[in-house]
Amino acid sequence: MPDGTAVDLYTLTNANGLVCKVITYGAVITELDVPDRTGRMGDVVLGFDNLRQYLTESPCFGAVCGRVANRISKGRFAIDGKTYTLAINDAPNTLHGGIKGFDKVVWTAEAADGPDGPSVALSHVSPDGNEGFPGTLKVKVTYTLTNGNEVRIDYEATTDKTTPVNLTNHSYFNLSGKGDVLGQILQIKATKYTPTGPGLIPTGEIADVAGGPLDFTQPKPIGRDIKKLTAKPRGYDNNFVIDGGGRGVVLAARAQDPATGRAMEVSTDQPAVQLYTANSLNGKTIGKYGQAYPLHAGFCLETQHYPDSVNQPGFPSTLLHPGEVLRSTTIYRFSVK
Numbered sequence: 001m002p003d004g005t006a007v008d009l010y011t012l013t014n015a016n017g018l019v020c021k022v023i024t025y026g027a028v029i030t031e032l033d034v035p036d037r038t039g040r041m042g043d044v045v046l047g048f049d050n051l052r053q054y055l056t057e058s059p060c061f062g063a064v065c066g067r068v069a070n071r072i073s074k075g076r077f078a079i080d081g082k083t084y085t086l087a088i089n090d091a092p093n094t095l096h097g098g099i100k101g102f103d104k105v106v107w108t109a110e111a112a113d114g115p116d117g118p119s120v121a122l123s124h125v126s127p128d129g130n131e132g133f134p135g136t137l138k139v140k141v142t143y144t145l146t147n148g149n150e151v152r153i154d155y156e157a158t159t160d161k162t163t164p165v166n167l168t169n170h171s172y173f174n175l176s177g178k179g180d181v182l183g184q185i186l187q188i189k190a191t192k193y194t195p196t197g198p199g200l201i202p203t204g205e206i207a208d209v210a211g212g213p214l215d216f217t218q219p220k221p222i223g224r225d226i227k228k229l230t231a232k233p234r235g236y237d238n239n240f241v242i243d244g245g246g247r248g249v250v251l252a253a254r255a256q257d258p259a260t261g262r263a264m265e266v267s268t269d270q271p272a273v274q275l276y277t278a279n280s281l282n283g284k285t286i287g288k289y290g291q292a293y294p295l296h297a298g299f300c301l302e303t304q305h306y307p308d309s310v311n312q313p314g315f316p317s318t319l320l321h322p323g324e325v326l327r328s329t330t331i332y333r334f335s336v337k
Contacts, residue, residue, distance in 0.1 A: 001025070005106050007051055012118040012145040017041070018334070020145045025054060026063035026103040027122045027141050029171050031288070032151065034334040037261030044262065044334075046172040046278075046298045049288045059280055060170040061287075063103035064141050065096040067126055067133050068318065069168040070239070070274060070307040073201045077310040079134065079162050079319070086132035093199050096170075098131035102139070103170070116152075119144035128161065135161030137320075150333045157326040164310040164318040165326055168270075172278055172298030175257035175264065180296040181277065182223025185256045188216035188275065190240035194306050194315075200237060201308050202315075214238055219254065222277065222299060235279035235296060239272050239306055246271030246316055249329055253301050261336040268303035268330040271316045276300040303330040 001007060009030070012020045019041075021031040032045045047061045048054055054061070075086040075094040087098035096103065107122040119142055126137040137159045144152040155167045174181050193214050194202040209215040213225035214236075226235060242252045249269045256263040266273065278300070281293045309315040320326050 001055075001106060007106060008109060010109060010111055010120040012120065012143065014117045014145045014149070015147040016149060018145060018149055020143065020151055022120055022122070022143055023051070023054075024107045024109050024122065025051060026105070027107050028054060028103075029062035029143070029151070029169065032171075034149070034262060035336060037336045042177040042260065042262070043288065044173055044175050044177060046174060046287055046293060057285060059278075060096060060103050062169070062171045064167060065170050065302075066102035066139065066165065066167045067097050067131070067137055068094075068164050068166045068310070069096055069170075069302065069304050070166065071095050071199065071201055073199070073308045073311050075132070077164065084132055084134060090199070093201065100131065102126070102167075107141075114144070116148075117144055117146040133163050135159040135163040137163060137165065139167070141167070148333070149335065150331050153330045155326065155328040157320060158324070159320050160322050162319055162321050165320045166305045166309065166318045167328065168274075168302040168304040169330070170300055170302055172300055173255065173264065174298045175255060175262040176259050178291060180223075180294050181299045182226065182296055183221050183258065184299070185219045185258065186216055186222050186299070187219040187254045188240050188273065189243045189251055189253065190273070191217060191243060192241040194239045194241065194272075196238075196307075202239070202306060202312060204312055204314055206241060209240070214240070216240075219256070223296070226277070231279075233279040233295070235277040236275045237277070237279060239274050241272055241306075242268070242270070249331070252303060255299070255301075256337055263335045263337050265333045265335075266301050266303065266330070267333070269328055270303040270305065270330065272304055272306050274300065274302040274304060274307075276302065
């Protein structure tokens, strides 16, 4: 780091030869190698091969976002009658924890080998008042590369003051490992979503996806209906309400690449998943292996609470209270078709 802090890289390899690489800066997954239908290994996440680019030009590639992932309207909220004002980094709102969120700090790490596969546990302490949030928040995120070909992410957090918490991993997936993802097939187990107004802040409504471009209840190519979207830049950046979500680990989404046969299932105990299709990439960002990342070079399936939940009493609460322990699990399972 510029101040001399060392950043470590951990390589997890499971019994089947799958590889997951994680750095302590941002708790970033930098590489994830999984087989195609011929057994050939390929890297299915976007990222860089050097720290400098993560520091200067990363759009949250592979990072843990917090203390509150996604958006908080106008960078403020109230708890027990007291208003808190946050750093604004997505004017006029706060996005992914503020100017220096969890994606921009160096975590401490401890590796372990367990019966399910190798793991690395990353820890961070966010002090009271950091980016405007109340309470000292202690966070641990454990990545396990299981011998069942899963990347399992276990989140844990405690606080000494009531504070909002919404943690997610922001990996950009491309199951073919190159080009754009518009031809890759996606199914999201969600019949409803949260419509948004200016700045992608939810209106508070819970609406049906049926028949529109957000209807992924049946598998379809990611790009099939993308031109029907009105957002600029055009692409998906939407929060889906998972069917049965928030009540134990359930299947949230399936993705498949017809060209390579690689498939991924996402399961989570979170109530929602944000689909984002790398709408800010334009071919100017040069990633690993010298690849230029075009528009829609990856898709994110960010398991989380709804955006702006702390200001929306009708949404599931993101508040964590002293004496409570936040525990959450998301699993990305890989296979071939």
